[in-house]
Amino acid sequence: MEITWFGHANFRIKAADATLFIDPFFVGNPSATTSYKEVEECSLILVTHDHSDHIGQTLELAIKHDAEVIAIFDVIQELIKLGLPEHLGVGMNIGGTVTRQGLDIKMVQAMHSTVNGSPAGFIITDPKGLCVYNSGDTGLFGDMELFGKFHDIDIAMLPIGGRFTMDAKQAAYACKLLGCKKVIPQHWGTWPILDQNTQTMAEQLALTSPDTELLTLGIDKPFEI
Numbered sequence: 123m124e125i126t127w128f129g130h131a132n133f134r135i136k137a138a139d140a141t142l143f144i145d146p147f148f149v150g151n152p153s154a155t156t157s158y159k160e161v162e163e164c165s166l167i168l169v170t171h172d173h174s175d176h177i178g179q180t181l182e183l184a185i186k187h188d189a190e191v192i193a194i195f196d197v198i199q200e201l202i203k204l205g206l207p208e209h210l211g212v213g214m215n216i217g218g219t220v221t222r223q224g225l226d227i228k229m230v231q232a233m234h235s236t237v238n239g240s241p242a243g244f245i246i247t248d249p250k251g252l253c254v255y256n257s258g259d260t261g262l263f264g265d266m267e268l269f270g271k272f273h274d275i276d277i278a279m280l281p282i283g284g285r286f287t288m289d290a291k292q293a294a295y296a297c298k299l300l301g302c303k304k305v306i307p308q309h310w311g312t313w314p315i316l317d318q319n320t321q322t323m324a325e326q327l328a329l330t331s332p333d334t335e336l337l338t339l340g341i342d343k344p345f346e347i
Contacts, residue, residue: 129153
């Protein structure tokens with residue numbers, strides 16, 4: 123599995139038969155060094171919620187690359203109104219699972235706000251059993267412990283920016299609940315209002331979840347798991 127971070131909460135995962143984007147926010151993302159127009163391959167897009175810094179260029183990439191979009195049902199309906207071909211919309215809801223391009227993708231709850239539907243996270247499992255949890259924008263909540271009981275989570279992608287999501291201290295505790303082996307911080311450094319580095323996360327992990335390895339990805343630098 124290869125994971126690339128394009129800043130904020132914008133990730134690309136290459137696994138199984140998929141080149142998957144999560145929350146492809148390029149335009150207006152000051153951390154992004156790549157334009158969505160430069161994306162050469164995209165077969166699947168996951169949208170955690172429809173705030174502009176997450177839904178981003180979902181519509182443009184889906185149409186250009188004929189990529190399916192997986193999101194909560196209400197968001198898919200809005201995207202179809204905006205021009206998403208119906209056959210590319212994969213609507214689902216909290217607790218549901220779909221299998222696409224060799225990946226099992228489960229939608230789980232998140233604690234946040236959204237324009238349509240509800241915010242969500244995703245638990246993605248590849249054919250070899252490698253499991254990635256992307257929480258989307260969220261605060262800390264106790265049911266994260268259940269995710270760790272039902273799934274052997276190898277990598278958690280968690281926000282640490284504070285203000286609009288949980289901060290580093292809460293994210294470190296989330297790692298304890300999840301029992302994840304590694305964590306990739308997201309939703310930080312994009313604007314001055316957010317936490318600007320991962321130092322506090324490293325300190326809090328050492329106190330709260332010392333067995334979890336911190337992975338601080340460089341922007342636009344593929345990382346192989």
